[in-house]
Amino acid sequence: xxxxxxxxxxxxxxxxxxxxxxxxxxxxxxxxxxxxxxxxxxxxxxxxxxxxxxxxxxxxxxxxxxxxxxxxxxxxxxxxxxxxxxxxxxxxxxxxxxxxxxxxxxxxxxxxxxxxxxxxxxxxxxxxxxxxxxxxxxxxxxxxxxxxxxxxxxxxxxxxxxxxxxxxxxxxxxxxxxxxxxxxxxxxxxxxxxxxxxxxxxxxxxxxxxxxxxxxxxxxxxxxxxxxxxxxxxxxxxxxxxxxxxxxxxxxxxxxxxxxxxxxxxxxxxxxxxxxxxxxxxxxxxxxxxxxxxxxxxxxxxxxxxxxxxxxxxxxxxxxxxxxxxxxxxxxxxxxxxxxxxxxxxxxxxxxxxxxxxxxxxxxxxxxxxxxxxxxxxxxxxxxxxxxxxxxxxxxxxxxxxxxxxxxxxxxxxxxxxxxxxxxxxxxxxxxxxxxxxxxxxxxxxxxxxxxxxxxxxxxxxxxxxxxxxxxxxxxxxxxxxxxxxxxxxxxxxxxxxxxxxxxxxxxxxxxxxxxxxxxxxxxxxxxxxxxxxxxxxxxxxxxxxxx
Amino acid sequence: xxxxxxxxxxxxxxxxxxxxxxxxxxxxxxxxxxxxxxxxxxxxxxxxxxxxxxxxxxxxxxxxxxxxxxxxxxxxxxxxxxxxxxxxxxxxxxxxxxxxxxxxxxxxxxxxxxxxxxxxxxxxxxxxxxxxxxxxxxxxxxxxxxxxxxxxxxxxxxxxxxxxxxxxxxxxxxxxxxxxxxxxxxxxxxxxxxxxxxxxxxxxxxxxxxxxxxxxxxxxxxxxxxxxxxxxxxxxxxxxxxxxxxxxxxxxxxxxxxxxxxxxxxxxxxxxxxxxxx
Numbered sequence: 001x002x003x004x005x006x007x008x009x010x011x012x013x014x015x016x017x018x019x020x021x022x023x024x025x026x027x028x029x030x031x032x033x034x035x036x037x038x039x040x041x042x043x044x045x046x047x048x049x050x051x052x053x054x055x056x057x058x059x060x061x062x063x064x065x066x067x068x069x070x071x072x073x074x075x076x077x078x079x080x081x082x083x084x085x086x087x088x089x090x091x092x093x094x095x096x097x098x099x100x101x102x103x104x105x106x107x108x109x110x111x112x113x114x115x116x117x118x119x120x121x122x123x124x125x126x127x128x129x130x131x132x133x134x135x136x137x138x139x140x141x142x143x144x145x146x147x148x149x150x151x152x153x154x155x156x157x158x159x160x161x162x163x164x165x166x167x168x169x170x171x172x173x174x175x176x177x178x179x180x181x182x183x184x185x186x187x188x189x190x191x192x193x194x195x196x197x198x199x200x201x202x203x204x205x206x207x208x209x210x211x212x213x214x215x216x217x218x219x220x221x222x223x224x225x226x227x228x229x230x231x232x233x234x235x236x237x238x239x240x241x242x243x244x245x246x247x248x249x250x251x252x253x254x255x256x257x258x259x260x261x262x263x264x265x266x267x268x269x270x271x272x273x274x275x276x277x278x279x280x281x282x283x284x285x286x287x288x289x290x291x292x293x294x295x296x297x298x299x300x301x302x303x304x305x306x307x308x309x310x311x312x313x314x315x316x317x318x319x320x321x322x323x324x325x326x327x328x329x330x331x332x333x334x335x336x337x338x339x340x341x342x343x344x345x346x347x348x349x350x351x352x353x354x355x356x357x358x359x360x361x362x363x364x365x366x367x368x369x370x371x372x373x374x375x376x377x378x379x380x381x382x383x384x385x386x387x388x389x390x391x392x393x394x395x396x397x398x399x400x401x402x403x404x405x406x407x408x409x410x411x412x413x414x415x416x417x418x419x420x421x422x423x424x425x426x427x428x429x430x431x432x433x434x435x436x437x438x439x440x441x442x443x444x445x446x447x448x449x450x451x452x453x454x455x456x457x458x459x460x461x462x463x464x465x466x467x468x469x470x471x472x473x474x475x476x477x478x479x480x481x482x483x484x485x486x487x488x489x490x491x492x493x494x495x496x497x498x499x500x501x502x503x504x505x506x507x508x509x510x511x512x513x514x515x516x517x518x519x520x521x522x523x524x525x526x527x528x529x530x531x532x533x534x535x536x537x538x539x540x541x542x543x544x545x546x547x548x
Numbered sequence: 549x550x551x552x553x554x555x556x557x558x559x560x561x562x563x564x565x566x567x568x569x570x571x572x573x574x575x576x577x578x579x580x581x582x583x584x585x586x587x588x589x590x591x592x593x594x595x596x597x598x599x600x601x602x603x604x605x606x607x608x609x610x611x612x613x614x615x616x617x618x619x620x621x622x623x624x625x626x627x628x629x630x631x632x633x634x635x636x637x638x639x640x641x642x643x644x645x646x647x648x649x650x651x652x653x654x655x656x657x658x659x660x661x662x663x664x665x666x667x668x669x670x671x672x673x674x675x676x677x678x679x680x681x682x683x684x685x686x687x688x689x690x691x692x693x694x695x696x697x698x699x700x701x702x703x704x705x706x707x708x709x710x711x712x713x714x715x716x717x718x719x720x721x722x723x724x725x726x727x728x729x730x731x732x733x734x735x736x737x738x739x740x741x742x743x744x745x746x747x748x749x750x751x752x753x754x755x756x757x758x759x760x761x762x763x764x765x766x767x768x769x770x771x772x773x774x775x776x777x778x779x780x781x782x783x784x785x786x787x788x789x790x791x792x793x794x795x796x797x798x799x800x801x802x803x804x805x806x807x808x809x810x811x812x813x814x815x816x817x818x819x820x821x822x823x824x825x826x
Contacts, residue, residue: 334721336717336720336721360723360725361723363720363721363723364723366721367721367722368717368718368721370714370717370718372714375713375714375715376714376715376718377715377718378715378716378719378732378733378736378737379715379737380736380737381732381733381736389719389722389724389728389732390722390723390724393722393723393724393725393728394723435718438718438722441722442722442723
């Protein structure tokens with residue numbers, strides 16, 4: 001192999017005093033060759049983003065390179081001055097970020113932002129040439145209608161389009177290396193597939209080196225030529241994609257790969273023919289946003305005549321992309337959002353007719369776990385109190401409720417003493433366990449899990465899903481599991497309902513639906529799932545038995 | 549506790565706190581420190597500072613300036629605290645009501661707040677005191693009347709931000725009643741900016757009180773710093789000490805309160821406090 005585009009040798013990056021470890025990155029060596037995609041995999045806090053920031057010289061204040069070298073096209077940049085880095089950025093190495101909306105200037109038109117990237121490295125370019133270059137870039141990243149895109153502001157574009165704009169900006173000066181930091185994490189699965197395909201196409205067209213940072217082994221399986229696995233700032237394993245994915249040597253890599261949910265529906269256990277616990281009939285909801293006085297209001301259909309039933313002890317996964325209305329459905333069941341029409345019957349009673357105290361009493365039996373465990377707990381309330389307050393609101397004596405809260409915290413796997421601590425002392429996975437305990441304290445019959453594991457690392461995700469599966473059996477819970485991730489749905493659900501633009505397009509037993517999806521949209525979702533060849537799905541058996 | 553440590557680490561806040569404690573001590577112990585009636589003529593007029601029995605000199609009428617400062621501290625602090633307390637009470641109740649109910653209630657209450665905000669505050673205060681008559685109670689009323697709208701807006705904003713948050717909705721799903729949602733979940737999380745704004749409102753209130761007294765609209769029975777500066781302004785060339793000392797007292801007190809307010813802001817802001825590892 002010729003000299004790689006990027007060579008990182010024994011790199012160490014020191015964190016300021018008082019951080020949870022002394023070095024964000026310790027003794028890391030990575031090389032990215034021309035025309036090669038290297039995936040850097042790790043869970044949050046593994047130091048993978050720090051490496052990206054080191055390459056671009058974008059380390060936050062207080063964080064410094066303490067050892068090793070970063071060589072980009074034969075030039076050492078770990079010690080380069082700010083002026084030197086400016087000429088490196090964009091031309092030798094470009095970067096795209098996870099959240100394209102915050103990476104774009106909200107007050108500047110797309111065309112100007114791309115033109116700025118061109119001009120930064122060639123200030124004397126004539127206007128017409130810049131314009132031609134911008135149009136060429138817009139076309140190269142597969143955006144339609146360059147005329148309109150050029151004049152648009154970032155907010156007017158979809159997430160996928162914004163990420164394409166970011167890629168266009170990154171491509172503006174034909175960089176030798178593209179650093180992509182979780183470029184598809186904020187995107188839907190079908191958009192993710194398109195963006196990944198785009199990166200792959202541009203990479204092979206331009207013979208670029210790509211350093212793709214991700215936490216998702218599905219993405220790795222889809223993209224990587226070589227894989228580097230990181231944990232706590234160290235490289236635990238690296239090698240060709242084939243070798244790492246099929247025969248991982250390090251136990252941590254093995255655990256990470258085993259934690260990836262496989263997209264094969266679990267066989268439903270015997271569903272007794274009980275009357276349904278929850279019946280949803282023709283539920284509709286439209287959001288209307290006024291856009292000033294003289295423009296027509298924007299209407300978004302979140303639910304269009306949805307019908308769904310849920311029996312005791314059954315788990316139904318509601319799967320859909322963002323904007324499909326799946327979260328609104330969960331909120332309407334909890335009466336956090338009011339439907340325009342339709343009926344929800346719970347234990348035979350009309351849930352939508354309840355008001356005030358009657359609603360409060362009925363709510364006890366339906367509980368919710370939210371997506372973001374950081375937002376779902378009151379930062380100024382002790383964890384034990386947060387759990388005990390629910391039963392107390394329904395008249396359980398304080399001593400009893402507190403004892404129950406301790407027992408529940410123990411049950412969801414938190415250490416004794418957790419009850420007296422505040423939420424910020426816990427990690428994301430631990431907080432989600434607290435939220436589950438809080439919901440269970442009321443002995444609900446239905447648990448609505450709204451993207452309950454989406455914000456968690458893959459290994460944590462697997463453990464929380466296992467916990468939910470255990471608790472489901474223990475409490476005979478019916479679960480409505482709302483998720484955008486088919487693999488998670490496959491792991492936990494008895495039945496799956498696929499939603500698109502407020503409508504349920506397909507529903508059926510999980511095993512059958514994943515084996516033979518009928519609706520074209522479902523098939524599209526399955527096809528877009530990253531790493532499906534490796535991790536099971538339509539055409540491949542799962543490499544190991546499921547434990548859910 | 550993390551909050552106290554974060555506050556103590558802020559040098560500006562510590563200086564402010566020491567100054568403020570000093571001013572409060574002077575106010576409390578005024579009759580012991582300077583056992584002289586501040587209105588009584590105790591010596592010749594225009595005695596310079598460091599004269600016998602008159603450490604800070606005397607004014608145009610031969611009154612003891614030190615006595616005026618000590619007793620004026622009581623008036624300034626009392627009015628600052630009382631009017632701020634009233635403004636916080638009114639502002640939080642109105643802001644919380646507007647933010648919690650939203651819709652028409654919100655629109656109506658915010659129009660009322662705007663009515664107060666569109667009239668220049670000081671003019672309104674002058675108008676109120678001039679109409680009602682100069683007295684301690686009326687001064688407090690007038691200052692509170694022009695200080696509550698920013699607090700109401702702030703509280704409303706916090707309520708709007710917090711009431712849609714997941715933890716509030718989760719608590720509602722847990723069966724908590726509206727009163728519990730407001731008092732246990734929303735208010736504690738909205739308190740930090742309200743406390744900070746409240747502390748800065750005390751400083752503004754003291755300034756307004758001084759200005760009112762300067763214009764002769766203060767309570768005629770109470771010696772205050774503003775009145776002293778106002779009475780001495782014609783003789784500032786002959787006897788600088790008659791206006792400089794009360795002016796400096798106003799400056800130091802307002803500065804101290806502002807420093808404390810800033811430090812509170814830093815200490816109560818969880819993002820800044822956590823950044824320092826608290």
